[in-house]
Amino acid sequence: MGLFGLFGSGNVGNDGSLVALLDHLRADRPEAEVDALCGGPETVTARYGIPAARLHWFRGEYRTAARPGDILGKGVGKLVDAFRIAAWVRRHDVVLVPGTGILESTLPLRPWGMPYSLFLVCAAGRLLRTPVALVGVGASETGSRPVRGLTRWAARLAAYRSYRDTLSRDAIRAMGVDTRNDEVYADLVFALATPPPGDSSGPPGPxxxxxxxxxxxxxxxxxxxxxxxxxxxxxxxxxxxxxxxxxxxxxxxxxxxxxxxxxxxxxxxxxxxxxxxxxxxxxxxxxxxxxxxxxxxxxxxxxxxxxxxxxxxxxxxxxxxxxxxxxxxxxxxxxxxxxxxxxxxxxxxxxxxxxxxxxxxxxxxxGNPVLAGRVRRQFEALNALLPASGAAPDPARQETP
CATH class of the missing domain: 3.40.50.2000 (Glycogen Phosphorylase B;)
Structure with a gap:
């Protein structure tokens, strides 16, 4: 199984969604081979113990392209990434995109960033017959036509979609995607273990x-x-x-x-x-x-x-x-x-x-048990898309193209 997203890049919310799904897979599919294509592969491997590959070929992807070399590198990188992502998708029986606001534009982003990368993943999945599942994701509408177009096509090409709230499903529907079979559950983070509460009988807390x-x-x-x-x-x-x-x-x-x-x-x-x-x-x-x-x-x-x-x-x-x-x-x-x-x-x-x-x-x-219950139902629904427990990986998909 492949996990895709901006993990290991410094955003703890993104990583929390990854951990929630990893915890489920390790409990329900302990024999499954899992790796990631992400923003910070070294961090993901060190913290979460799974192999990970870099999302972008061009290492200066997140720098402002002020120099000609950076502009050229980013342009070439987008072409190279199309082949790299397709090769990565092909090696998996299923690709999961866990949680996060991966279909959102509530913060600044460029169309050739995550919208383009997610589109490549979903397009490769459809072309190579590898199901891509958007699991409990967040989404929002945007006035940017390129971002809107890439988001719409990524959602259309995904084999499975579910959302963390009704706003997200409504936003994807407004972009022209048929969401009649899409379900709303809750943010995956509500599945994480909770630390013990503080001592309310002690001195006031911060x-x-x-x-x-x-x-x-x-x-x-x-x-x-x-x-x-x-x-x-x-x-x-x-x-x-x-x-x-x-x-x-x-x-x-x-x-x-x-x-x-x-x-x-x-x-x-x-x-x-x-x-x-x-x-x-x-x-x-x-x-x-x-x-x-x-x-x-x-x-x-x-x-x-x-x-x-x-x-x-x-x-x-x-x-x-x-x-x-x-x-x-x-x-x-x-x-x-x-x-x-x-x-x-x-x-x-x-x-x-x-x-x-x-x-x-x-x-x-x-309210918390209600939301945790929704995430459990999300994982139960997701299980129908995953390879059967104990099933051997498809040898053809394990070969590197």
Whole structure:
């Protein structure tokens, strides 16, 4: 089996989806040979113990193409990648794309990045008769015609599609894909093991504040600098207000690109009450959040982690998926827009959440088993697509073309 996605590239949410599916495969198909085609193969192999290959032939893929050599390398790389990806797909009985917002444009992306790569995987799967399954993925509409076209065709060519929320299925339907047989389950991360809760009888815990390098969606590139400044200013004012109230604050991130934001807030607030946590996985995030009194989170999977461990959370929402997740958990009123942060209003919402902390914890305790059950049903449905347990690999697919 092959696993495809931007794993090992610094985004702990993407890696969390990988771990959730790997845990299922290891429990249900312990004999299966599994490898990955991903963004950070060395990291994936070291952390998760599976062979992994680099997604892009050109090693400078993620650098800005300012020099002629980089422009040429990227252009040639796209052609080479078409053959490399087809060869990788051919070696597998099935290719799984676990979770993540792989069909989303809620953050900036270029059509020749992940949309192109995913299209190549799905097209190769259809051509070579290797089923490609999009498992519990996120999706969104976009105004970019190239991104929309590649996303639409990738979804059409996939042998199986399921989504983490109804918004994602609706977005794919709006792009012209027949989704009548597609199911909605829940984010795969809700299948992960949960650390033990903190001791509520002890001294008050910290407030975990998840921040991100937020500069708007793919359709807001012309406003990115303005949105980034506004977001950083609003979150800095909010953290400063918490520190002024004597509240310990732990700054959390969900991607390596978020670290400059934590550094800027630490420098601006300059308080011993404000510290930054080193988190390399969703497990690390959940451990931090399990001992917190309250979480204020921007990144989607920061929010998922808070809800999963049962800690009252307030969403600084940058996309409709966060609003929908909070509404599905019965916490729809605890949202604040990331594009227009009002630090004073955010602080009021924070205090209101804390006043209702016991009620919110009860709501989460009732809602989490429901979402975990949906993921179990997702895995049961996926099993019908996987090779039978104990089946020998197809020798023809094991040969390298």
């Amino acid at each position: 407030v975990c504040v998840g921040v991100m390098d937020f500069g708007g969606s793919n359709d807001e590139r012309d406003r990115a600098d303005e949105l980034r400044r506004r977001y950083l200013d609003g979150m800095t004012r909010f953290v400063r207000a918490l520190a002024a109230e004597g509240r310990p604050v732990r700054l959390l991130t969900g991607d390596d690109v978020d670290r400059p934001v934590t550094e800027a807030i630490l420098e601006a607030v300059d308080s011993p009450l404000v510290t930054a946590a080193a988190t390399a996985s969703l497990g690390d995030l959940m451990k931090e959040m399990a001992v917190a009194d309250t979480v204020v989170a921007t990144r989607y999977h920061n929010l998922v982690c808070a809800l999963k461990v049962g800690t009252p959370a307030l969403a600084v929402s940058y996309a409709a998926k966060s609003d929908r997740l909070m509404a599905d958990m019965g916490l729809g009123e605890h949202c604040h827009p990331a594009r227009d942060i009002d630090a004073g209003l955010l602080l009021e919402q924070f205090h209101a959440l804390e006043r209702n902390r016991a009620e919110v914890r009860q709501t989460l305790a009732e």
